[in-house]
Amino acid sequence: MKTLPIAAALCCTLLCSCSREAAPAGKTIGISIPAADHGWTGGVVYWAQRAKADLEKADSAVKVVLAASKSSEEQASAVENMLVQGVDALVILPNEPSPLTPVCRQAAKQGVKLVVVDRGLDDASLATLSVVGDNPGFGRVSAERLVAALGGEGEVALMHGVLCQVDTDRVEAFKKVLADHPGIKLVDEGVADWSTEKGLSLMEAFLQKHPKLDAVWTGDDDVLLGALQAYRESGRSDLKALLGGGGSKAVVKMVLDGDPLVTQTVTYPPKMIYVAAQRAAAILAGETPAEKTEIVPAEVIDASNAAANYFPDSAY
Numbered sequence: 001m002k003t004l005p006i007a008a009a010l011c012c013t014l015l016c017s018c019s020r021e022a023a024p025a026g027k028t029i030g031i032s033i034p035a036a037d038h039g040w041t042g043g044v045v046y047w048a049q050r051a052k053a054d055l056e057k058a059d060s061a062v063k064v065v066l067a068a069s070k071s072s073e074e075q076a077s078a079v080e081n082m083l084v085q086g087v088d089a090l091v092i093l094p095n096e097p098s099p100l101t102p103v104c105r106q107a108a109k110q111g112v113k114l115v116v117v118d119r120g121l122d123d124a125s126l127a128t129l130s131v132v133g134d135n136p137g138f139g140r141v142s143a144e145r146l147v148a149a150l151g152g153e154g155e156v157a158l159m160h161g162v163l164c165q166v167d168t169d170r171v172e173a174f175k176k177v178l179a180d181h182p183g184i185k186l187v188d189e190g191v192a193d194w195s196t197e198k199g200l201s202l203m204e205a206f207l208q209k210h211p212k213l214d215a216v217w218t219g220d221d222d223v224l225l226g227a228l229q230a231y232r233e234s235g236r237s238d239l240k241a242l243l244g245g246g247g248s249k250a251v252v253k254m255v256l257d258g259d260p261l262v263t264q265t266v267t268y269p270p271k272m273i274y275v276a277a278q279r280a281a282a283i284l285a286g287e288t289p290a291e292k293t294e295i296v297p298a299e300v301i302d303a304s305n306a307a308a309n310y311f312p313d314s315a316y
Contacts, residue, residue, distance in 0.1 A: 032093070115129045142174055252306050
């Protein structure tokens with residue numbers, strides 16, 4: 001059976017569940033997201049803008065209000081402004097769950113339909129629907145691909161992201177897979193905060209400490225770019241695999257071009273904000289979500305499907 005490209009599969013999901021009817025005329029959807037402070041959030045901004053354009057093109061009576069905020073305080077203020085404007089649905093990816101929970105509670109009390117993306121609120125009951133990435137799946141699939149790349153034998157180091165539940169879910173799943181493969185040794189780990197610069201410095205530390213490494217899981221494509229720079233500048237040639245995650249266009253292009261070290265990545269698609277906006281439109285049209293949580297799966301991009309998942313005009 002032919003497998004759809006990841007982007008096409010997502011679009012198919014959207015069409016299957018949302019094409020029956022558009023949001024009713026006169027409805028307003030608010031989209032509140034973090035500003036583009038790194039690659040992945042840049043991708044979120046890109047797909048939020050695409051969602052606004054597509055929804056308004058599909059029905060001129062539907063208005064989408066979009067705000068990207070640099071801090072939790074700024075985001076809370078932006079949501080308050082949306083409530084004053086009278087949004088009927090709010091799609092929100094919180095900078096931080098706790099500071100955004102009160103204003104989301106206020107929105108729910110006003111009858112606004114809440115679609116919460118990626119980072120849940122402190123009170124999960126406020127959400128009409130949650131659209132999230134598969135963080136345990138992300139860690140599990142990443143570990144499985146590294147184990148396969150090493151043939152079940154080798155020394156591996158890993159880089160944490162920001163220390164939060166998302167990172168914990170990913171790393172615990174990653175380590176659980178490694179525990180089933182005694183030939184794989186986890187020899188080091190450190191915190192890179194999903195930062196290219198910290199990925200570079202942490203990779204330098206790994207290389208100085210370990211005369212031999214077979215693979216490094218950076219857990220993030222932005223971090224991978226820093227780690228790759230450090231590795232190349234070191235002049236070493238012992239690594240067999242360097243695996244990030246997220247599906248950034250820079251890393252997908254490396255896969256597409258046949259980079260011998262970066263042969264794959266695992267998705268954590270910023271397009272989930274687009275999925276969430278489409279779901280909000282469907283909810284306003286009268287659909288009731290089948291489940292309270294929709295999980296956008298972690299999938300592998302490698303040589304077999306890199307071309308279909310390379311979006312050069314994307315911000316990420």
